[in-house]
Amino acid sequence: xxxxxxxxxxxxxxxxxxxxxxxxxxxxxxxxxxxxxxxxxxxxxxxxxxxxxxxxxxxxxxxxxxxxxxxxxxxxxxxxxxxxxxxxxxxxxxxxxxxxxxxxxxxxxxxxxxxxxxxxxxxxxxxxxxxxxxxxxxxxxxxxxxxxxxxxxxxxxxxxxxxxxxxxxxxxxxxxx
Numbered sequence: 001x002x003x004x005x006x007x008x009x010x011x012x013x014x015x016x017x018x019x020x021x022x023x024x025x026x027x028x029x030x031x032x033x034x035x036x037x038x039x040x041x042x043x044x045x046x047x048x049x050x051x052x053x054x055x056x057x058x059x060x061x062x063x064x065x066x067x068x069x070x071x072x073x074x075x076x077x078x079x080x081x082x083x084x085x086x087x088x089x090x091x092x093x094x095x096x097x098x099x100x101x102x103x104x105x106x107x108x109x110x111x112x113x114x115x116x117x118x119x120x121x122x123x124x125x126x127x128x129x130x131x132x133x134x135x136x137x138x139x140x141x142x143x144x145x146x147x148x149x150x151x152x153x154x155x156x157x158x159x160x161x162x163x164x165x166x167x168x169x170x171x172x173x174x175x176x177x
Contacts, residue, residue, distance in 0.1 A: 049094060057101045061109075070110035077112065082155060085115045089122035090131075099123040104171055113169045114158040121154030 008015070017039070024032025073081040085106075092098070102123075103116050111119075126147060134143045161169075 085119040114162040118158035
C-alpha cells in the first residue's frame with residue numbers, strides 16, 4: 001500500500017488542478033476555464049519545444065569537450081569568454097526555461113560562474129529574434145539603449161555572483177524517486 005501512496009502524493013497538485021479545471025467547466029467558472037486553456041497552451045508549447053532542446057543539449061554535450069569549454073569560457077577566459085557566452089545566448093531561440101539546461105551543461109563542462117550568469121542574463125533579453133521584434137514595436141533607438149544599458153549590468157551581475165558564490169557554487173542533480 002505504501003508503494004501506491006507515494007505516486008499519488010507526488011501528483012497531488014496535478015490531481016487538484018485537473019479536478020478544479022473540470023469543476024470550472026462544469027459550473028462555468030470563467031477564471032478557471034481561462035486558466036485551463038492557458039495551461040493547455042503552455043503544455044503544448046513545452047511538449048513541442050523540450051524534446052528538440054534536449055537533443056541540442058545532448059549534441060552540445062558530446063561535440064564540445066570539457067577542455068575546450070574551460071579554455072574558452074572558463075575561469076581564466078576574460079573578455080573573450082564574456083563575448084562568447086553573449087554570442088551563444090544571442091543566437092539561441094526559445095523561452096527562458098530553455099537556457100537553464102544549457103547553463104547546466106556549461107557549468108558541468110567547466111564554465112566560470114561569471115559566464116554562466118552573463119549567459120542567463122543575455123539569453124533573457126538579447127536573443128536576435130527577440131531584438132528584431134523589439135525593434136519592430138519599440139524602435140531601433142529604444143532597443144539600442146536598452147541593450148547598451150542591460151549588457152554592462154549583466155556583466156556586473158556575473159562578476160558579483162562570482163564573488164558571492166564563486167567557489168561554493170554547485171548545481172545539485174535532482175533524480176525523481
